Amino acid sequence: MSEEQQRQAEEQRLAQAVEQSDIAICVRGIRNAFGDQVIHDALDLDVRKGEILGVVGGSGTGKSVLMRAIIGLQTPSEGEIEVFGEQMVGRLDDDALAIRKRWGVLFQGGALFSTLTVAENIEVPIREYYPNIGAQLRDEIAAYKIRMTGLPAEAGPKYPSELSGGMKKRAGLARALALDPDLLFLDEPTAGLDPIGAAAFDEQTRKLQQTLGLTVFLITHDLDTLYSICDRVAVLADKKVIAVGTIDELLALDHPWIQEYFNGPRGRAATAAVSREKNKAEQTPPDGRL
Numbered sequence: 681m682s683e684e685q686q687r688q689a690e691e692q693r694l695a696q697a698v699e700q701s702d703i704a705i706c707v708r709g710i711r712n713a714f715g716d717q718v719i720h721d722a723l724d725l726d727v728r729k730g731e732i733l734g735v736v737g738g739s740g741t742g743k744s745v746l747m748r749a750i751i752g753l754q755t756p757s758e759g760e761i762e763v764f765g766e767q768m769v770g771r772l773d774d775d776a777l778a779i780r781k782r783w784g785v786l787f788q789g790g791a792l793f794s795t796l797t798v799a800e801n802i803e804v805p806i807r808e809y810y811p812n813i814g815a816q817l818r819d820e821i822a823a824y825k826i827r828m829t830g831l832p833a834e835a836g837p838k839y840p841s842e843l844s845g846g847m848k849k850r851a852g853l854a855r856a857l858a859l860d861p862d863l864l865f866l867d868e869p870t871a872g873l874d875p876i877g878a879a880a881f882d883e884q885t886r887k888l889q890q891t892l893g894l895t896v897f898l899i900t901h902d903l904d905t906l907y908s909i910c911d912r913v914a915v916l917a918d919k920k921v922i923a924v925g926t927i928d929e930l931l932a933l934d935h936p937w938i939q940e941y942f943n944g945p946r947g948r949a950a951t952a953a954v955s956r957e958k959n960k961a962e963q964t965p966p967d968g969r970l
């Protein structure tokens with residue numbers, strides 16, 4: 681190899697290394713199947729650091745299975761998954777502890793422990809990963825997370841059955857944030873919320889993502905969420921991620937599911953709502969008076 685070729689190879693290697701360091705989650709060639717039912721085959725996906733990536737796809741396309749594979753609850757039969765540069769497939773729980781502490785998960789439906797109060801739910805991951813933290817500090821952390829997610833302080837001693845749907849989601853979010861994660865997984869966080877509650881939850885997610893510098897993997901069917909807070913969207917179909925990009929980039933593709941989803945009546949309504957919000961913001965003077 682000539683000196684010039686060596687220099688070019690080194691530059692390429694460095695460029696790749698810089699590119700890689702921008703990636704929070706790197707999924708390559710994974711296959712997931714349940715018996716004869718193949719859910720993913722040769723699926724690739726990159727999630728960039730600091731982005732909110734929306735993950736969409738028809739029901740049963742394997743969005744939750746993909747999330748479970750990334751967080752180690754489902755072992756792919758083929759392929760590799762890296763989180764923050766660490767190989768995850770086949771790692772034992774103890775071995776991957778340092779990485780597992782760096783993410784928080786809000787499962788579909790909230791998945792709060794019904795026999796524990798909100799504060800006790802939030803304290804579960806703290807007890808699990810930091811058993812030496814004393815009760816008083818644990819309580820303080822829980823109270824802080826409760827405030828952070830917009831719940832009233834009185835929610836702490838309540839049981840999940842005493843909360844509204846929106847409050848349950850926020851309690852689940854508070855638990856997901858218990859360990860100050862860098863990476864947040866949200867599985868259909870606004871499902872079942874009324875539109876105002878859903879918009880408030882989205883806004884909270886965006887605010888937290890910006891202030892805490894989080895990377896967010898967000899599974900949703902909610903077009904308003906995609907339009908209002910997602911930086912990019914990944915589309916699952918045909919056992920793969922068939923496209924990733926901004927909504928404008930996806931709209932330029934002529935895949936029938938993508939066109940139907942974003943350009944159907946609901947997609948058009950969501951676009952119209954976003955441009956109305958934009959116009960309103962542009963017409964509002966900086967001091968907020970109309």
Ligand SMILES: Nc1ncnc2c1ncn2[C@@H]1O[C@H](COP(=O)(O)OP(=O)(O)OP(=O)(O)O)[C@@H](O)[C@H]1O
Nearest residue numbers: 714717719737738739740741742743744745746901
């Ligand atoms: N533990 C399991 N055992 C057998 N099949 C499973 C298991 N988990 C998921 N599946 C199947 O895998 C497929 C994908 O499920 P998944 O929950 O990931 O879909 P999804 O895209 O998240 O759907 P939805 O949008 O309806 O929530 C479904 O057909 C489901 O029945």
